[in-house]
Amino acid sequence: MDNRLAHESSAFINFRHYVADPKEHGFRWVDIKQLRFSVESLDDRGLLAALIGHEQFRDDYAGGGVWPAGPRHGPYWLRLITPDLYEPISREKAVAILREWVDPLCHPPTELEADLQREVFDRLAAADGIYRLSELGDEAVHDWGWVHGCFHEFVLIHRSARRTFLVVAADD
Template identity: 80%
Template structure:
């Protein structure tokens, strides 16, 4: 089923490139993966199933990149992630989660703010549906999965563009 999705492009917003002091929010980043699907594709659950089965989903987000046969996704064992774990949320809730993660007391550098607006917040606004992967619990954490202090994952479905976007915002 993963062949219904075609990887289009990926982007990484590494906060380290926007700050003079790498200790100040320098270990935060946002990874964006875009995949195309055909207009006649299945419902959202089918798209989530295809995404979980796609090789681009096999990324531990810890420096190794995508491993086509990898057993991990972020801090979790891949085999334990199912479409049912994704909670449908609205744009307002997604923005609230991300703004809380960004730290309301931090003055976000102008260039970083512009890149986040273009690459993340504009995509949230354009999405027909937004899904959020909540905490899966200790049993789902893989053998070295605690390298991330925070791990926020959103799946955006934009049917008019025929695009599914995986956004991961994390600290390590």
């Protein structure tokens, strides 16, 4: 495990818990992992490398949770993910991507919107740096990675708070 980052907490927003008809949003969710960093000298690429090396990154997001020795991250083979695959993205662009994904046809229920605001959008607003995992292509998808219909991943860096947030929004 990379000791430059310490996992502090996680949050999981399952859209199914907010809607009357689970078919409407039954398999859409957001997972947020908060990690504290203690090494101020790490630049953003160093933080991304530390995150990729952390056991919390070894999550296939398919119900099994974190597997410390696991070979997968989301739909991808872990060995193929590098800091260079994370592109800086503007706050506005990140919000637009997530808003379009949340529900392109109507407004989310009030409770869901409040939780998304607190756990995702407020953190985006406070971030010093925002990075989005690029599309890796079909060759990077692991043996059953196709279960994720949509997979959006952002890393938010809050330097003053010495925190980084791994935000995954997906359908499965």
